Amino acid sequence: MRRRRSQQAFREKKEDAHRINHRIRVDEVRLVGDNVETDIYPIKKARELAEEQGLDLVEISPKANPPVCKIMDYKKFLYEQKKRDKALKAKATKVTIKEIRFGPNTDEHDYEFKKKHAEKFLQDGAKLKAYVFFKGRSIVYKDKGQILLLRLATDLEEYGKVEQMPKLEGKRMTMFIAPKKGK
Template sequence: MRLVGENIEQGIYPVEQARRMAQEQNLDLVEISPTAVPPVCRVIDYSKFKYEQKKKTRELKAKQTKVVIKEIRFGPNTDDHDFAFKLKHAQEFLREGAKIKAYVHFVGRSIVFKERGEILLLKFAQALEDLAKVEQLPKLEGKRMFLYLAPKAIAPVKPVKPAAPKEAGKEAPKEPKPAPQPADNAAE
C-alpha cells in the first residue's frame, strides 16, 4: 500500500510495516483511496480528522443562503387600501430577497367567487412585475388559491462613463503661452 502522512516518508510499504509506523507515532492508519492501485493510506489522528471535517461542514452550512418565504393573505373581497398596504409590504420583502407566497383564503360560501380570487392574485403579480417573477400561477388547493413569486435578480448598477470626444485620435490644439515680458529696467 502507498503510505502518506506527516513525519513519514511517502512510499509503498507492506500493511504490517505501515501499521507499526502508525503505532510508533500514536496515530491511526486510515485508508483514503481504496480503489487506487496500490491503495492509499494516511497516518493521521483520526479523531482530529473527524472533528475538522465536522467543523468544515458546519461552516459551509452556515454560509449557505437560506430561502425565506413570506406569506401574504388576502380575502376574496380585499379592498383597494388593504391591497395597496399588502403590496407595499411585498415590495419590501422582495427587495430583501425573500420569496412570496400570496394566497386568497375562501371562507364558507365565498368559494363561489373563485374568479375574484384569481383576478386579485393576477393583479398582485402584475403590480410586482418589475421586482418579481411568477414561479407558479394562481392555483386552487382546498379553500386557498396560491400564487408564488420570486425576486428578480437585480443587476448591480454600473457607473455612467462620460462620453468620449468625437475625434479621440487627435489631440486638442494647445493654447499658445504668452511670451515672457521683459523686466522693467527703468526702476534702476
C-alpha cells in the same frame, strides 16, 4: 457482559470512520501524503514511518488495490472535518414562507398596504404565498381573485418571480412568488 461489549464495539465504529494504525489488516498499502514518497509499502514499514513522525497511519480508500493510506494527525483531521460540516450546515439557508391573504373584493388601499409587506418579505429573502380566500358565495368572483393575484405578480416583478401561477384549491386561490437571487 455481552451487551456491554456490543455497545463498546458500536461506539468504536461510530467514533472512527476510518481504520487507523494497527486496525489496518492488509499486507501492503499505497502511501500518499506531503511528507512521504508516494509508493507501495509493506504495512510494517508504513506504520514505522508514521511512528517516526509522531502521526497516525489512516486508511483513506480501503477498496483500492492495495488500499490507500495517508500519514496524518487523525484527531486534527476529525476536528477539521467537523468544523467544515458545521460551516456547511450554517450556510444552508432555511426557506421561510410568508403569507398574504386577500379577499376577492379587496379595495385599493388594502391592496397597496399588503403589496408593501410583500415587497419587504421578498427583499428579506422569504418566499411569498399570496392567496385569495373566498367566503360563502364569493366563490362566484373567481376571476376577480385571479386578476388580483396576477396584478400582484406584475407589481412585484422586480423583487421576485412567480413560482406557481394562481391555482384554485377549494375556497383558496393560491400563488407562490420566490425572491430574486440578486436582491
